[in-house]
Amino acid sequence: TESTCENGGSYDEVVYCTVCGKELSRTTVKTEAKGHKWNPGTITTEPTCTEEGVKTFECTVCGKTKTEKVEALGHDWNNDFTVDKEATCEETGLKSIHCKRCDIKKDETVIPAKGHVAGEKKIENATESTCENGGSYDEVIYCTVCGKELSRTTIKTEAKGHKWDSGKITKEPTYTEQGTRTYTCTVCGKTKTETVDVLKEEYNVGSTYEDATTNAIYRVIVPNQQVEYVCPIDKKLKKATIPSQIKIGNVTYKVTAIGGNAFKKCKNLTSITIEKNVSKIGSKAFYNCKKLKNIKIKSKKLTLKKVGKSAFKSINKKAKITVPKSKKKSYKKILVKRGLSKKAKIK
Known part of the structure; x- marks a missing residue:
């Protein structure tokens, strides 16, 4: 019986008679097991830093296997720290020495927070x-x-404040009432107003005013309201108008009267227009104006008491006088009584 790797074998040594063939003796001889012939082995479980591994050997004769432990490797530490958590401006970080083979670390150290870095405003x-x-x-x-x-x-x-313009008079002041000046902000357009003081009287009763526009001199008879036509500036004028009003400064005056002897020396005067506000004509106002042929009276306010003596005496006898239709009859009487020739025509 052949011995194997693990089990011994045996055989019998027998002696027979060479004549008759009878078994003379039999001795059983046992053989030892041959023993396994192991190969170099293969690592079947790798050892780690902390745990043993396994090496497996196989018999090249019978194929049986056996295992042996492989010692744990132990940690292989890096020389330098590895940053495990970066430090931020506010939070601390961590660093440690890592094993090259596994995740185990040692000498864990805190990294201080960096602190904020302030930028510009x-x-x-x-x-x-x-x-x-x-x-x-x-x-x-x-x-x-x-x-x-x-x-x-x-x-x-702070608020910038308004930038006011120089302002504009939005309500003219008079001699009795205040006016208004309005200012506008050149930035936002808002407006504000200020009162403007009443006008100071520039002309009192009896004050005279020379008005180049109407070529005449006037006398104040009611402050800030009424004036009297005194006389023309140019005595050589041929045509004249007694206006209904004039402006002295900022005040408008009504022309309500023609002064006595107003045109007495106006030898070249040929026509005159008397506007609607005239209610009084002084004595000898047109006395001896021999060339005065055309008179237009627009006023309806004349009465005998308000037309002075000889106001129309010695004017052209063939003069033509135009009056308001409603006053034709009464004005004819008044004018004749105040010197107008009866030959004059009133229409």
Whole structure:
């Protein structure tokens, strides 16, 4: 019986008679097991830093296997620290020595927080101030590393104030009532008003005023209201008009009267127009105006008492006088009594 790797074999040594063939003796001889012939083995479980591995050997004769433990490798530490968590501006970090083969680490050390790095001031939430209302803006500082807001200060700005123009008179003052000056802001367009004092009297009763526009001299008879036509400036004039009103300064005066002897020396006068506000004609107003042929009276206010003596005496006998239709009859009587020739025509 053949021996195997693990089990011994045996055989019998027998002696037979060479004549008769009878078994003379039999001795059983046992053989030892051959023993396994192991190959170099293969690592079937790798050892780690902390745990043993396994090496498996196989018999090249019978194929049986056996295992042996492989010692744990132990940690292989790096020489330098590895940063496990970066430090930020506000939070600490961590570093440690790592094993080259596994995740185990040692000598864990805290990395201090870096702290914020302040940047330059930035302007935010700006509100422009206006003429009447103040504005504001925020001065903000951010960390240049992490972008966190480090500070915010709100700055208030004052109102700019209106920029008023020189103003415009929107209501003229009179001698009895205040006027109004309106100012406009050149920025926002808002307006404000101020009162303008009443006018001071420039002309009292009896004061005279020379008006180049109407070529005449006037005398104040009611302050700020009425004047009397005194006489023309140019005595050589041929045509004249007694206006219904004139303006002295900022005041408009009604011309309500023609003074005595007003045109007495006007030898070249040929026509005269008397406007509607005249209610009085002084004595000898047109006395001896021999060339005065055309007279137009628009006023309806004349009465015998208000037309002076000889007011129309010695004017051209063939003069033509135009009067308001409603006053033709009464005016004819008045004018004749005040010197008008009966040959004159009234229409």
